[in-house]
Amino acid sequence: MHIPSELKPIAWSIVIGGCLSASHVSARAENREEGLEEVIVTGQLRETRQLELPTSVTVLDSTAIAARGATNLEQLLNLAPNVNFSSGASRGRFVQIRGIGERSQFIDPVNPSVGLIIDGIDFTGLGLAASTLDIGQVEILRGPQGTAYGANALAGLINMTSRAPTETTEASVAAELAEYNGRTLSAVVSGPLTERLSYRLAARNQQSDGYIDNAYLDREDTNDIDESVLRGKLRYQVGDDLQLDFTALYLDADNGYDAFSLANTRTTLSDQPGWDRQQALAGSVIARWSGDERFTLQATLSTADSDTEYGYDEDWTYVGFHPWEYSSTDNYLRDKANTSADLRLLSTEASKLFGGRSSWVAGLYYRIESEGLQRNQDFTSQYDTDNAAIYGQLRTALTDALALITGLRLEQRTAEYDDSLAVHSGNEESLWGGNVSLEYAVADSTLLYATLSRGYKAGGVNGRIISASVTNPDIDSAVFEFDTEHLLNYELGIKGGWLENRLQAQLAAFFQDRSDVQAKQSIFDPSDFSFDDFLANAAGGETVGVELELNYLASDALRLFASAGWLNAEFEGFESTAHVDARDDANSIALAPVDLDGRDVAHAPNYQFFTGAEYSFTPNLMLRLELEGKDVFYFSNSHDEKSAAYELLNGRLTYRGNRWEASLWGRNLTDEDYYIRGFYFSNAFGNNPANLYAPEPYYQFGEPRVAGVSGTYTF
Template sequence: MSFKTPFLALFAGSFALVSFAADKPSLPQSPVLEELVVSEFRQTPAIDVNTSLTQLNQAEIEEFSLQHFEELVQLVPNMNYSGEGSRARYFQIRGIGELEQYEGAPNPSVGFIIDDIDLSGIGGIATTFDLQQVDVLRGPQATRFGASALAGMVYAQSALPSKETSVNFQGLVGSSGQIGVGAALGGSLSDKLQGRISAHSFRADGFRDNDYLRRDDTNSRDEMNLRGKLAWQIAGDWQATVSGLYADFQNGYDAWAIDNGSNTYSDKPGDDSQKTGGASVKLTGSIGPAVDFVSITSYAASDIVFSYDADWGNNDGYWGDYVYDYFSRTDRERNSLTQEFRFQSSEDGRVFGGSTDWLIGLHGRELDEKSDSSLVGFYDDSVDGPGAFCPGGCDEKTRLKSDYDSASLAVFGKLDSALSEHWQLTAGLRFERWEADYSDTFFDYVYAPGMPVSNAFEPKENMWGGDLTLSYALTDTSNLYGLIARGYKAGGFNVNLARNLVPGQEQTAADIPYDPEYLLNYELGYKGLWFGGRLMADVSLFYMDRKDMQIKSGAQITPGDPDSFVFVTSNGKGSSYGLETTVAWQFTDGWQVFGTLGLLQSKVENYKFTPQEELIGREFAYAPPYTFSIGTSYRSQQGWFGRLDVLGKGAFYYDYSHNRKSKAYQTVNLKLGKEWQRWAIYAWGRNIFDKEYYTRGFYFGNEPPVFPETLYTKFGDPRTYGMTVNYSF
């Protein structure tokens, strides 16, 4: 990378300004009227954040979720996830986001950050124990963060250390072998140093029975998460927060069946495992009376394994006289390093007569990912005699090894100007230089032994984004806003086209790369608090224009080979519009009613890859026309607690490779309990009416000997129930 050296210099210099820490005046503290949006550059009350935002505080997270962030997605308007794997890691906001990553370079549309550690595209380890807050910002985020995101950003923050000693324990037991144990401890280590550490383990059988192996744990969940934080008051107003996490997920993956039933028949169940270690250091302080400084450094390393029985069956009579046996495995190693510097005005540093706050920042990121994918299989249809496709059997043994290395460096700025007592104008701009090196080698050990095929690409992009927001404060607790925002996503390349693996396609060098995507978001919104803060409502209307929309589709090359898929990304055009609203009403001191609604209409307007002309005019994949949640909770003075949630989602297309859709569905969750000063016990049920619904769908041929194209679907979690006990002091 041509700018790796200056990037590393930025990283090395992240601690240089600590020397200015001594004898600096303290920063003025702003009053906190409601939950703070920690993902903003400046801590801002949620009511004043002029964009479409869902914010979940610790109480809401603990009341609603059982274990994982994928459960919280149901509370976010116009957010969805692809059920690709044992846990959600591929998210979509307003119908924009990846569905999988079987090959090629990582390039997520939805950002995912935990404690300032960038885990975009690999957020499947996001458990909810000891989380303090989750912010989901919808629409392009070019200047609200050091990192950028095309579709939106998820920022999760674990509980902060406090000076008071606190201890929390949690125990959980439930149906399907669910067992969870968690503990968190925090408090002062010295006058200027506070710490907190948490640990959580969760296990479950996985809601599937494998009839062939006579096991109930081939789709199991075995998840462990450790988090820690140190808060250090260095000197004056200089502070440092050090965060660390370690996750070890050893989940099984056996979720598909030829008959689309809830039981499976595979003889070689797969794995969906991830080990991630990461840390971040956030340094804040003032460098003079007019300028505040922020440095955020983060690093994460992950080892990921994704494997599966590709034929979903066995050879003990399941396929009759045919032999059909395939297994796929992908190992990934990912390392990422980020460094961010921000210089922003303090109260004394405002410009234009004290009316305007300003911010200038730099953000650098390096990401390295090595991938090793292998497929081993055998098909024999000799029983068909002269008409056999593979008389005597067809072996397959292939391997694809790839190495991806990218670096980006962005400069961004923001002005926030008070035009009058009621009017506020905010303008932000971002410029980013992105470079990548990609190389791979494909081995076919059966049909081309000793003749590997290699690719190498070195794409480079200059991209820019920004936003312009005008807001009007109706009262101290309500405002209107309008915004225009431009986001971007880097381009890439089609490794399969480079290897000429798509039959019937005329391919030139121009077909191999695809361009960056740009997104223009136009939004009008209202946020307000009424009746002394007892009633909260926000609503936003948006229209989004996707230029050079990146559409990824797959095609099965060889009948009889369930893993002979190639994936091609091409540019097109798309648009969408919709509505998002959240309402919460504290009806009495103990009784609350709340709900969310997302409406979305999307359309693919153009697509260059000719086999998929049928996509034009249809909706985006994983873009349901509506999502909603309606709930109520009650907490008495005697400590009795109850919560009821009804959650729904409209039908959506499963993919861009075919036009099959899910069905609309609704589920109901119920939680009842008793709370004391230190103890709490809850009985809960999720999907209590055992509604069948699906989180992923494939359409291809996987049944010998004819291999008719069929829609195969993956079930969401069935009815589960159990008890949770909490203890704190």
């Protein structure tokens, strides 16, 4: 379902006129008489109402997640404006916010641009762990989070929080059956153990054959999903002034990966299909102490250990397909572990500064991470980082309506890299970020704000290129390392609730100035006809954009919602070395540098939108319709291949009984073909002998039309 260009202005008027924030897109009928519910954001230094926060944030609660039918974070990202993802795996594990973010990881370690925190546990770069099992709230904060989170949140942060243990006993089971042999079973139980101790347990197993047919192996499950998640929580109310929250998480994902076809269809010919696996064991302790009238103490200690395995059939075919019987696979085993501690003091009314006009936050942070890689059987590497930071924020009421917020974070980072090819590198950096915001409250319902924030992303080493330079003398030592990237974000916004809080809206306009942009490049090695990736620094980049979120409770029976984003993210002064000009002879390739100055960065569509409606025919029967879409975007900074613009239609019909509910649903109802990852093979390094290795693009398809039924029973 593609909207013709002449109809897009009409479509956009529907989006903007119909409209809502994706946050809280599915509140139950019993809350509707009081208008829309209040949303509290927890992913900042203080818990703050969403409509009082001077930054762009999308908040999705548990009913929004259920209405979407999402089992993983990737199925929620399209609800937020100017947020995209790339797959190249069983799920979209790499997120881009406002055009900034990684798109893949192979040999070298990655310093992420988008942070991922789940119940206080750092899962940055490990998107398979982002299961929505029993998640109570997902917050997508856009723009640099330099004060609160530092080096791993240059573009933004995703904060996921699961539901807390309850004071009364409750339990539920849920099941789902879908096309492509999809089946999901989950259960939750919660309640008190003693007067001061309560618990919550949640478990889920999800399986699907996937939507790829492997014609060579005569199988329909080579791109399957097989994920099990178990989460346990304890809440111990030690006393009136001390609360301890314990969380433990276990994940076992054993997914297949067989997505690319020489014919650009969902039928593959791989003889050795790949996989996308992750086993993770993680936990956190969050303490809140209010025993002193001058401050409240919050402390978070977390640890996570994840083993991942990512592999694929490099030639996408079988032995004998190529004239010289070429056959190759690639495999990456990673062991990634981190431990972090965050100690935070928050002022109370008794300790406000400057005559009681300034509240404050002060904190200490420490994080260690190790990442070990084994690629196939012939290469290993080890990457260890230490981050220590001190941070603080001050909010000063200048008048009854005007407030100034200032924040600063100072961070010290050390990194050590070693590999089996005798490459050793270490670096130490002093980094800083922060924010200055001016808020103006118009009456009690409207907030105007202006924010300047600074973020940073640490530099690093290109270990693979250093190793490749031994056999390729054309590699310049200047590309062995890359510098720290910095980002200045200028943002103006308005947000509020009107019409007796039946209408909530957020509108933001921003300009982002990037310096020393870290961009992926490639160098061709003629000795084995391979490309070696590395990161280089572009001179800079500029991003201009607008984000809109609206939520309108039109009547007790009808809710309208939408979000929309417009984005123009471009390079400045950047020359790519990855474009291949021609094959000179059997042993050499000519690389033609291409000037990318002014070109859009990869995975940054110029527009995105999400809109829809929920209508209650009766108190028990509800219909939900959604329309989401994206503009075209470049798949990579190394070639000019683009996605196609697309629009997806989703629907869900739900009937609620006293203790149960059942839903009939469908995603991508018009069976639109769209792409979530793409590559381009030039005439210097073609891929398909059937067309004499002519230049061709290749695509990984998104989900086709999928329909199913789901049900929940509450005890």
